[in-house]
Amino acid sequence: MEYRPQEMETRWQEYWKANQIFRVNPDSSQPKYYCLEMFPYPSGKIHMGHVRVYSIGDLIARFKTMCGFDLLHPMGWDAFGLPAENAAIEKNLHPSLWTTQNIASMRGQLEKLGLSYDWDREVTTCLPDYYRWNQWLFIKMFERGLAYQKEGSVNWCPSCETVLANEQVVEGECWRCARLVIQKRLTQWFLKITAYAEELLSSLTTLTGWPERVLLMQKNWIGxxxxxxxxxxxxxxxxxxxxxxxxxxxxxxxxxxxxxxxxxxxxxxxxxxxxxxxxxxxxxxxxxxxxxxxxxxxxxxxxxxxxxxxxxxxxxxxxxxxxxxxxxxxxxxxxxxxxxxxxxxxxxxxxxxxxxxxxxxxxxxxxxxxxxxxxxxxxxxxxxxxxxxxxxxxxxxxxxxxxxxxxxxxxxxRLRDWGISRQRYWGTPIPILYCKQCGIVPVPLSDLPVLLPEDIPFTGKGGSPLSQSPLFANVVCPKCHLAASRETDTMDTFFDSSWYFLRYLSPHETKAPFDSPSAARWLPVDQYIGGVEHAILHLLYARFFTKVICDLGLTNIREPFSNLLTQGMVIKDNAKMSKSKGNVVNPDVLIDQYGADTVRLFSLFAAPPEKDLVWSDDGVQGAFRFLTRVHRMVSRYGGSEMIVPVGGADTLGVGTPIYRMTQRTIKRVTEDIEKFSFNTAIAALMEFYNFLSHEMEHPQTAVPFYKETVRGAMDHLVLLLSPFAPHLGESLWEMLGHPPSISQVAWPSYDPAWVEDETVEVVVQINGRIKAKFNAQAATPDEVLQKRAFDEPKIIAAIAGRPIKKIFVIKGRLINIVL
RNA sequence: GCGAGAGUGGCGGAAUGGCAGACGCGCCAGACUUAGGAUCUGGUGGGUAACUCCGUGGGGGUUCAACUCCCCCCUCUCGCACCA
The missing domain is CATH 3.90.740.10 (Valyl/Leucyl/Isoleucyl-tRNA synthetase, editing domain)
Structure with a gap:
C-alpha cells in the first residue's frame, strides 16, 4: 500500500470533526492543561512562521492529552487592525468583509494542518461579542482611575491627515505618501500601566518558566x-x-x-x-x-x-x-x-x-x-x-x-503609561461620551456594545473615520439627556490581545468577559508559545491586564502564563521569510505535495524550537521519506492477522534487543518532548525505525514470540510518532488493528530496568588517548573490566612495561590508564 | 557603549566533564531497473600508502580526561541605548 497523505489526512480531519475528538470535556476529572499559541492576525494566508508555532503547540497539546491531561487548546483571530482598513481604502472592500474572508480561508488552512483545536471556542476580536468586553473592561478601568485622558504626542502625516503607528513611520516619512511625519499633540486616552510598574517588575522573579532574555527585556523596559x-x-x-x-x-x-x-x-x-x-x-x-x-x-x-x-x-x-x-x-x-x-x-x-x-x-x-x-x-x-x-x-x-x-x-x-487612542476605524470604539454639562461620561454598561457604524467612507483622510458618521457621533447624554458627542477614536489593537486568553475559557458567556468557575478551572495558561517579537509589548500588556482583572475580583491569578516558549524565525537564503525578500515558501503548496504530516515533522525536526529554522526543500523531502518508510513497514509487517491485545504486546519478548530498544525509545522521546527537544525526539524515532527495519530484514529467529515482539515495537513506534504526524498515526494505528482514535490512547510508559543495552562497548585509553575497545556485559564489575583492559594486546604494547600511576574506571563506558 | 545569546563536517544539527560529529540533508559507490530526480544496501571530518596524526572561532589555564569548567581576545545575531 502506498503512502498517500492527501486522502488520508482529509479522512482523519473529517473523523476528528465528526466525532468532536478535540472538544473540551466539561465533566473531566483529569488534571487540566491550558496550551496556548499566540493567535494570528488574519492577513489572508498562513506562512511558515505560523506553521512552525502551531506545529509546536499541537505537538505539546497532543502529547499532554495522551499523558492524561484535560486539554484546553483554543484558536482565534486578532482581527482588528490597519491592513483591513488599508484594503478598504485600496480595494473598496469593507474591513469587516475583508477580515471575514481572510479568517475563513486561514481557518481552512489551519484545518488542513490537522491541528487539534476546539473550534467551538474560536474567538474573533472584531465581533461585537468580543469587543463589547473590551469596552466593559475599559469602563471598569475608567472607574478605577486606570483609564484617563491627557495630551500626548503622536505621529501625524499632514497629507494623509491621519495618525500613524510607529511602524508606519519609515525613516521619518509616511509609509504611504512619503511626506515628512510631524509630531502633533493630541488629547488621548491612556491606561495607567505605571500604577503596576513595581509589581510588573518584582513578579518577574516568579516567572521561572520564562526564558531569561524575555525577563531581562521586560526588566529593562520597565527600567x-x-x-x-x-x-x-x-x-x-x-x-x-x-x-x-x-x-x-x-x-x-x-x-x-x-x-x-x-x-x-x-x-x-x-x-x-x-x-x-x-x-x-x-x-x-x-x-x-x-x-x-x-x-x-x-x-x-x-x-x-x-x-x-x-x-x-x-x-x-x-x-x-x-x-x-x-x-x-x-x-x-x-x-x-x-x-x-x-x-x-x-x-x-x-x-x-x-x-x-x-x-x-x-x-x-x-x-x-x-x-x-x-x-x-x-x-x-x-x-x-x-x-x-x-x-x-x-x-x-x-x-x-x-x-x-x-x-x-x-x-x-522608564515605563510610560500606555496611550491607546487610535484615529482609526477598524478597532474597538472607546465607550466614552462628552457632555457639555456633565463632562466625560462613560457609556452605561447596559448600553454596551457601542457598535462600529457601517456608514463610513474609507478615504484615509480627515482624521478619525468615526467622526464622519453623524449618527454615531451625536448622542444624548445618559445623565442629563442633553446633546452630547461620542469619542470617535478607537482602541489600540493590543488592547484586544491583552485578555483574549481569558475569553477562550467561556467564549459564549453573555454576562461577563468570562465566567469565574471556568477561570478557576483553567488558569493560568500552562504553556504559551509565540514569537519573541512580542517579548515586551504584548506580554507586558497581558500581564498588566491580568493584574487589573484580578483586582476587579474576576480571577485570583496575578500572572497569566506559567511557561513561555519563544520560537525562532523561519529563515531562507540567509534572511527571514518575507514577501519583500521574495523568499517565501507557501505552506499550501507543500501540504498539497507532501501532506501536512511531513510539513509539521520537518518544522519540528530542522532545529530546536527557540532557534531560527533554516528552510530546506531537501530536508522536507527527507521528512517525507521517513514517513513513507514507516508507512511501508507497518503496511508490510503490521497485518491484522498478527493482532495482539494492546497492553499485552509489551509483555512479550521482554529482554530481547527489540524490547530494549522499544523501552529506550519511549524514554528518549518522552524526555525529549518534555524538555522541548523535538528534533532529538524525532531523531530517536528515526533510529528506532532504522533498528526495526534492519531487524526485520535479518530476523533473529532465536527470539521467542518474535512476531509479537515486533508488533509491540511497531505499536509503540506509531504511538510515539502520532503527536508529530497525527494523520499517519491514526492510519497506522488502524492498520495495526486498533480502534480510533490514537489521540486518545494513553502515552506509553517504560520500564527503567530495560532501557540499557545488555552489552556495552568499553573504551580503553592510555593517558586520555583511545588505544582499544572491547565489549562486555553491562553489569560487569569494575575490577573485571580493568582486568580485561590489561588483556588487550594494544594496551600491553602501549604500556610497554612502564609503571602505572593511576587507573580511572567510568562504569560501563571507559577505562583510562595513566602512565 | 551596556546587556543577552551564539560560533562544531559541504549544510541543518547532536553530545553539559568520559569514544566529537547522533539523526537528517547532500555527496560517493553498488543493487534493482528500458529509465531514475523512485526504492534498497554500504560508505562519507581532514591529512597519510600505512602505523597513526590533526580537528568543536583564536590564545592561555584547570583536569587522568575539556565542544563542555575558568581567564583573555575575535566574529555574528538580538535587545536597550544621552534614562540623569
Missing amino acids: KSSGLELRFPIVGRAESLTIFTTRPDTLFGVTFLCIAPEHPMVPLLIEGTSEREAVLSFIKKAQGQDKTVRTSLTLEKEGIFTGAYGHHPLTDEKIPIFVGNFVLMEYGTGVIMAVPAHDQRDFEFATKYNLPIRIVIAGPTGVPTGAYVDEVGVLVDSGRFTGLAVQEGQKAICKFVEKKGVGQEKIYY
Whole structure:
C-alpha cells in the first residue's frame, strides 16, 4: 500500500470533526492543561512562521492529552487592525468583509494542518461579542482611575491627515505618501500601566518558566531606577528647579544644572535676561530635530546658558543653569544636576563649554580624557561627607537632604503609561461620551456594545473615520439627556490581545468577559508559545491586564502564563521569510505535495524550537521519506492477522534487543518532548525505525514470540510518532488493528530496568588517548573490566612495561590508564 | 557603549566533564531497473600508502580526561541605548 497523505489526512480531519475528538470535556476529572499559541492576525494566508508555532503547540497539546491531561487548546483571530482598513481604502472592500474572508480561508488552512483545536471556542476580536468586553473592561478601568485622558504626542502625516503607528513611520516619512511625519499633540486616552510598574517588575522573579532574555527585556523596559529628588532654588526668585539623580554621592561635584528645552520653567528662567533671544532660537532648533535624532547617542551635545542660577542646597554656591539638547523632558524631572567629573555626558558638555570639573570621588586619576563613573571609591572634597565610601555617602546624603527638607528619595521608571487612542476605524470604539454639562461620561454598561457604524467612507483622510458618521457621533447624554458627542477614536489593537486568553475559557458567556468557575478551572495558561517579537509589548500588556482583572475580583491569578516558549524565525537564503525578500515558501503548496504530516515533522525536526529554522526543500523531502518508510513497514509487517491485545504486546519478548530498544525509545522521546527537544525526539524515532527495519530484514529467529515482539515495537513506534504526524498515526494505528482514535490512547510508559543495552562497548585509553575497545556485559564489575583492559594486546604494547600511576574506571563506558 | 545569546563536517544539527560529529540533508559507490530526480544496501571530518596524526572561532589555564569548567581576545545575531 502506498503512502498517500492527501486522502488520508482529509479522512482523519473529517473523523476528528465528526466525532468532536478535540472538544473540551466539561465533566473531566483529569488534571487540566491550558496550551496556548499566540493567535494570528488574519492577513489572508498562513506562512511558515505560523506553521512552525502551531506545529509546536499541537505537538505539546497532543502529547499532554495522551499523558492524561484535560486539554484546553483554543484558536482565534486578532482581527482588528490597519491592513483591513488599508484594503478598504485600496480595494473598496469593507474591513469587516475583508477580515471575514481572510479568517475563513486561514481557518481552512489551519484545518488542513490537522491541528487539534476546539473550534467551538474560536474567538474573533472584531465581533461585537468580543469587543463589547473590551469596552466593559475599559469602563471598569475608567472607574478605577486606570483609564484617563491627557495630551500626548503622536505621529501625524499632514497629507494623509491621519495618525500613524510607529511602524508606519519609515525613516521619518509616511509609509504611504512619503511626506515628512510631524509630531502633533493630541488629547488621548491612556491606561495607567505605571500604577503596576513595581509589581510588573518584582513578579518577574516568579516567572521561572520564562526564558531569561524575555525577563531581562521586560526588566529593562520597565527600567526602574532609584535615586534622589532635590530642589535647587532659583537665585532671586521664589521658584525652584527639581532635579533627579541616581548618584547623590556626587552632589558636591555639581558645577552646573541643565534643563530640557521643552521644560515649562524655561520661559521663566530667561524672562527679562539678555540671553533670552539666544535661548529661544536654540530651543527652536532643538525642537525642530526629529525625535530619533534628539535621542541618539551620536548627537552632538549642545547647550546655552540661560542667564539664571540655582542655589546649591548643600554648598550654598551659585550654580549656572543651562538649556541642553541632551536633557529629555520625558524622563525624570526634565532637569539634571551636572557632575562632569563623574558622568560622561556632563564631562563632554563641560569640556565643550569650558565649565569647571570638580572631582568628588577618589578613583584612578586621568580625568581629562573622561569621567570616572564607577561606583567604587571614597568621597573627597564633599564637606561633612568627605571620607565616606560611595555607598555610605549615597545613604548619608539622602538622609541629610530629607532631614533638611530640600528633597527626598524617589524611584523613577522608564515605563510610560500606555496611550491607546487610535484615529482609526477598524478597532474597538472607546465607550466614552462628552457632555457639555456633565463632562466625560462613560457609556452605561447596559448600553454596551457601542457598535462600529457601517456608514463610513474609507478615504484615509480627515482624521478619525468615526467622526464622519453623524449618527454615531451625536448622542444624548445618559445623565442629563442633553446633546452630547461620542469619542470617535478607537482602541489600540493590543488592547484586544491583552485578555483574549481569558475569553477562550467561556467564549459564549453573555454576562461577563468570562465566567469565574471556568477561570478557576483553567488558569493560568500552562504553556504559551509565540514569537519573541512580542517579548515586551504584548506580554507586558497581558500581564498588566491580568493584574487589573484580578483586582476587579474576576480571577485570583496575578500572572497569566506559567511557561513561555519563544520560537525562532523561519529563515531562507540567509534572511527571514518575507514577501519583500521574495523568499517565501507557501505552506499550501507543500501540504498539497507532501501532506501536512511531513510539513509539521520537518518544522519540528530542522532545529530546536527557540532557534531560527533554516528552510530546506531537501530536508522536507527527507521528512517525507521517513514517513513513507514507516508507512511501508507497518503496511508490510503490521497485518491484522498478527493482532495482539494492546497492553499485552509489551509483555512479550521482554529482554530481547527489540524490547530494549522499544523501552529506550519511549524514554528518549518522552524526555525529549518534555524538555522541548523535538528534533532529538524525532531523531530517536528515526533510529528506532532504522533498528526495526534492519531487524526485520535479518530476523533473529532465536527470539521467542518474535512476531509479537515486533508488533509491540511497531505499536509503540506509531504511538510515539502520532503527536508529530497525527494523520499517519491514526492510519497506522488502524492498520495495526486498533480502534480510533490514537489521540486518545494513553502515552506509553517504560520500564527503567530495560532501557540499557545488555552489552556495552568499553573504551580503553592510555593517558586520555583511545588505544582499544572491547565489549562486555553491562553489569560487569569494575575490577573485571580493568582486568580485561590489561588483556588487550594494544594496551600491553602501549604500556610497554612502564609503571602505572593511576587507573580511572567510568562504569560501563571507559577505562583510562595513566602512565 | 551596556546587556543577552551564539560560533562544531559541504549544510541543518547532536553530545553539559568520559569514544566529537547522533539523526537528517547532500555527496560517493553498488543493487534493482528500458529509465531514475523512485526504492534498497554500504560508505562519507581532514591529512597519510600505512602505523597513526590533526580537528568543536583564536590564545592561555584547570583536569587522568575539556565542544563542555575558568581567564583573555575575535566574529555574528538580538535587545536597550544621552534614562540623569
